[in-house]
Amino acid sequence: MLKNLMTLARPALFALAPEKAHRLTIEILKQGFFPRQQGTDDERLNQTLWGLNFPNPLGMAAGFDKNAEVPDVLLQMGFGFCEIGTVTPKPQAGNPTPRVFRLIEDRAIINRLGFNNEGHKAVLARLLARPHHGINGIIGVNIGANKQTKDKTADYVAGLTAFYQVADYFTINISSPNTPGLRDLQSPQALENLLAQLMTTRATLAQQQPDQRTVPILIKLAPDIPANDLPEIIATLRQHHVDGIIVSNTTLSRDGLSEDHNARQTGGLSGRPLFLRSTAMLGEIYRLTEGQIPLIGVGGIDSAKAAIAKIEAGATLLQLYTGLIYEGPGLIDEIKRGLITMMQHNGLTSLSQATGRQAVTWAAKWSKMN
Numbered sequence: 001m002l003k004n005l006m007t008l009a010r011p012a013l014f015a016l017a018p019e020k021a022h023r024l025t026i027e028i029l030k031q032g033f034f035p036r037q038q039g040t041d042d043e044r045l046n047q048t049l050w051g052l053n054f055p056n057p058l059g060m061a062a063g064f065d066k067n068a069e070v071p072d073v074l075l076q077m078g079f080g081f082c083e084i085g086t087v088t089p090k091p092q093a094g095n096p097t098p099r100v101f102r103l104i105e106d107r108a109i110i111n112r113l114g115f116n117n118e119g120h121k122a123v124l125a126r127l128l129a130r131p132h133h134g135i136n137g138i139i140g141v142n143i144g145a146n147k148q149t150k151d152k153t154a155d156y157v158a159g160l161t162a163f164y165q166v167a168d169y170f171t172i173n174i175s176s177p178n179t180p181g182l183r184d185l186q187s188p189q190a191l192e193n194l195l196a197q198l199m200t201t202r203a204t205l206a207q208q209q210p211d212q213r214t215v216p217i218l219i220k221l222a223p224d225i226p227a228n229d230l231p232e233i234i235a236t237l238r239q240h241h242v243d244g245i246i247v248s249n250t251t252l253s254r255d256g257l258s259e260d261h262n263a264r265q266t267g268g269l270s271g272r273p274l275f276l277r278s279t280a281m282l283g284e285i286y287r288l289t290e291g292q293i294p295l296i297g298v299g300g301i302d303s304a305k306a307a308i309a310k311i312e313a314g315a316t317l318l319q320l321y322t323g324l325i326y327e328g329p330g331l332i333d334e335i336k337r338g339l340i341t342m343m344q345h346n347g348l349t350s351l352s353q354a355t356g357r358q359a360v361t362w363a364a365k366w367s368k369m370n
């Protein structure tokens with residue numbers, strides 16, 4: 001019933017400016033108006049990774065719940081995990097509005113929000129106040145750097161330190177196109193320095209925990225990384241033993257778009273037009289990592305078919321954002337059911353058996369497009 005209501009609410013939300021619609025959605029979710037998942041996930045969707053038990057592989061991508069206002073709602077809706085953030089040390093207003101644009105025909109969004117968020121202190125307080133904090137559901141914390149900061153690395157170190165006790169995993173977001181200079185941290189040399197500092201900090205923080213817990217560190221990459229740099233970047237990530245790679249953030253490319261006037265807006269493009277490039281990059285990274293590092297596939301997932309393609313390209317876990325805007329919350333269940341059907345058809349007992357089995361094909365597409 002509520003699922004139908006949410007579908008009916010979509011035209012009303014689309015009548016509002018995108019950021020207003022997003023704010024209203026968060027408020028509605030906070031009030032408890034959302035479709036709850038019925039029962040528990042099919043066991044075939046369960047996975048244990050980094051010592052965490054994921055009830056299903058589909059997560060809410062970063063950017064929807066930047067300030068950790070509704071992580072438990074998202075988990076109750078049926079997501080297997082939720083990534084909050086990006087959070088920066090100091091609160092930040094972000095870029096002038098308007099800064100989020102729908103490209104309806106393309107089923108895409110362009111955003112140049114620029115890390116608008118309430119900062120470490122406010123977001124940490126919210127996570128600490130969660131009922132059953134630490135027990136119920138997996139929450140990743142996506143950390144970034146303030147626009148004005150001189151030493152960006154110090155902002156990431158501050159993020160690790162601030163959220164260490166509440167994060168199930170960390171995402172180091174060095175791939176947002178909306179903070180000047182941020183993506184320079186993806187260059188092999190800058191990455192080397194950043195990772196060295198992060199891993200040293202994590203070792204110290206782990207020792208200080210009562211259970212000496214080592215919180216996994218994942219790196220989120222942009223799909224616009226120069227193809228020639230990718231092997232060296234991946235080698236650096238492997239040398240530093242990062243626990244996972246998220247492929248990918250939004251793109252600056254405008255390939256494959258219709259004539260929508262919003263296509264000319266500055267910012268990162270997400271949704272269906274991102275699917276091809278981000279999935280090809282995923283296949284290439286699976287090939288480069290030889291399947292040794294868990295990958296989270298994100299970018300343009302708006303159907304079960306797209307979700308299955310991500311897994312076959314090399315993803316162990318999945319995330320989505322834009323698909324939820326266009327398809328509504330029914331998409332979560334649709335994807336999970338589609339995964340089970342695919343497993344039944346192929347006689348698979350676990351999703352990991354499908355991971356990467358089309359990686360070679362997708363990696364070939366990557367070489368062709370670069």
Ligand SMILES: Cc1cc2nc3c(=O)[nH]c(=O)nc-3n(C[C@H](O)[C@H](O)[C@H](O)COP(=O)(O)O)c2cc1C
Pocket residue numbers: 061062063064066085086100109111113115142173176220248249250269270271272274298299300301319320321322323
């Ligand atoms: C409005 C909006 C805000 C976003 N904010 C963030 C963010 O703060 N941090 C981040 O790592 N990614 C952010 N993203 C990127 C998403 O997490 C995701 O990587 C990207 O949108 C591709 O997935 P999708 O096609 O399913 O949306 C944002 C995306 C959108 C559409």
